[in-house]
Amino acid sequence: MKNTMKALIFPEPWKVECVEVPIPEPGPHDVLARVVSCGICGSDVGIYEGGHWIVAHGPGGHGHESGCEVVAVGDKVQGIKPGDRVARMGACYAQYTTEVNVVGHGQDQATGALPIVRNDLTCDEISFADAVGCALNCAERAELDRITGRKPRAVILGLGPIGLILARILAMRGVEVAASEPFAHKRVLAARSGVKVYNPCEFTRARHGRETFVDAILQDFGPADAVFEMVGHNQTLLDAIALVRPGFRVLVFGAQSMQMIPYKECRLKGVELVYPEAMVNSKSGVDYWTPALDLLAGKNGPKLQVMDLITDRVTLEQAMHAFEHYNREGWIKIIVEPNRD
Ligand SMILES: [Zn+2]
Numbered sequence: 446m447k448n449t450m451k452a453l454i455f456p457e458p459w460k461v462e463c464v465e466v467p468i469p470e471p472g473p474h475d476v477l478a479r480v481v482s483c484g485i486c487g488s489d490v491g492i493y494e495g496g497h498w499i500v501a502h503g504p505g506g507h508g509h510e511s512g513c514e515v516v517a518v519g520d521k522v523q524g525i526k527p528g529d530r531v532a533r534m535g536a537c538y539a540q541y542t543t544e545v546n547v548v549g550h551g552q553d554q555a556t557g558a559l560p561i562v563r564n565d566l567t568c569d570e571i572s573f574a575d576a577v578g579c580a581l582n583c584a585e586r587a588e589l590d591r592i593t594g595r596k597p598r599a600v601i602l603g604l605g606p607i608g609l610i611l612a613r614i615l616a617m618r619g620v621e622v623a624a625s626e627p628f629a630h631k632r633v634l635a636a637r638s639g640v641k642v643y644n645p646c647e648f649t650r651a652r653h654g655r656e657t658f659v660d661a662i663l664q665d666f667g668p669a670d671a672v673f674e675m676v677g678h679n680q681t682l683l684d685a686i687a688l689v690r691p692g693f694r695v696l697v698f699g700a701q702s703m704q705m706i707p708y709k710e711c712r713l714k715g716v717e718l719v720y721p722e723a724m725v726n727s728k729s730g731v732d733y734w735t736p737a738l739d740l741l742a743g744k745n746g747p748k749l750q751v752m753d754l755i756t757d758r759v760t761l762e763q764a765m766h767a768f769e770h771y772n773r774e775g776w777i778k779i780i781v782e783p784n785r786d
Pocket of ligand 1: 510
């Protein structure tokens with residue numbers, strides 16, 4: 446094996462480079478893994494654009510939606526061997542990595558947690574564990590099990606990858622879901638899971654009291670037992686509060702750059718805002734990695750389908766262009782394959 450590898454670095458906002466760096470040496474407690482799949486997360490785009498609270502200037506960047514194959518293990522590592530497929534490696538916009546997750550996207554470095562071996566899943570499937578874990582985190586905190594005697598109703602505002610995954614998880618749990626999303630290809634995917642979809646841009650002509658998509662959802666679907674705000678705009682948060690039943694919860698997932706707490710609107714309706722911190726393991730002692738991986742494997746029930754969310758596969762070099770021309774209108778999940786030529 447040669448001793449250098451290709452990796453992306455993000456030296457400053459709006460800049461991404463592909464560099465040749467030494468392959469990291471695994472220490473006694475480390476796992477050296479070959480990166481097979483690494484999904485581009487919204488947070489990676491935020492870091493590239495400079496608007497994110499995480500900065501990741503080292504080789505491999507923040508790439509954390511990874512599915513990797515173990516190449517070597519330190520002599521103190523037990524239960525992991527070369528050839529194993531593993532979840533939760535970080536700095537994965539690179540051909541190899543020894544990082545377990547990345548600072549800011551979990552607590553793994555603080556707890557010294559090891560990668561999770563999942564030979565029952567493909568590396569593509571494993572790469573979705575982070576997004577699925579975030580969606581599970583959101584779904585759990587909605588406390589929809591408070592609803593008995595009828596199907597709970599949820600509204601999702603924004604069908605990015607996590608919104609789409611959340612829609613599928615809720616549908617699998619027997620929740621009735623409505624969603625708003627301006628881009629047609631995302632609405633089509635959600636509609637296939639039985640989600641009632643709305644285009645917020647369609648309501649430019651007021652007619653019969655349906656002036657906005659909020660009116661339309663309230664008329665067709667009724668107030669929701671939980672609303673998931675997956676966008677991060679002040680207006681979407683106000684829409685979410687308008688759509689939720691008094692006394693119930695709005696889950697603010699798109700909170701990265703949210704600067705507003707609509708206190709009055711919440712008090713008037715008795716609505717609780719919950720900020721799930723958008724992470725797979727954001728709360729100490731709560732970890733959605735294994736439930737997410739089990740769901741992807743169909744271990745304790747039906748298998749969560751995610752492969753149709755992949756809209757493109759790119760090399761590290763092509764990934765630079767993907768960051769420079771990020772296409773929110775056409776893409777859902779882009780998988781980077783650092784070891785493909
Ligand atoms: Zn992520």
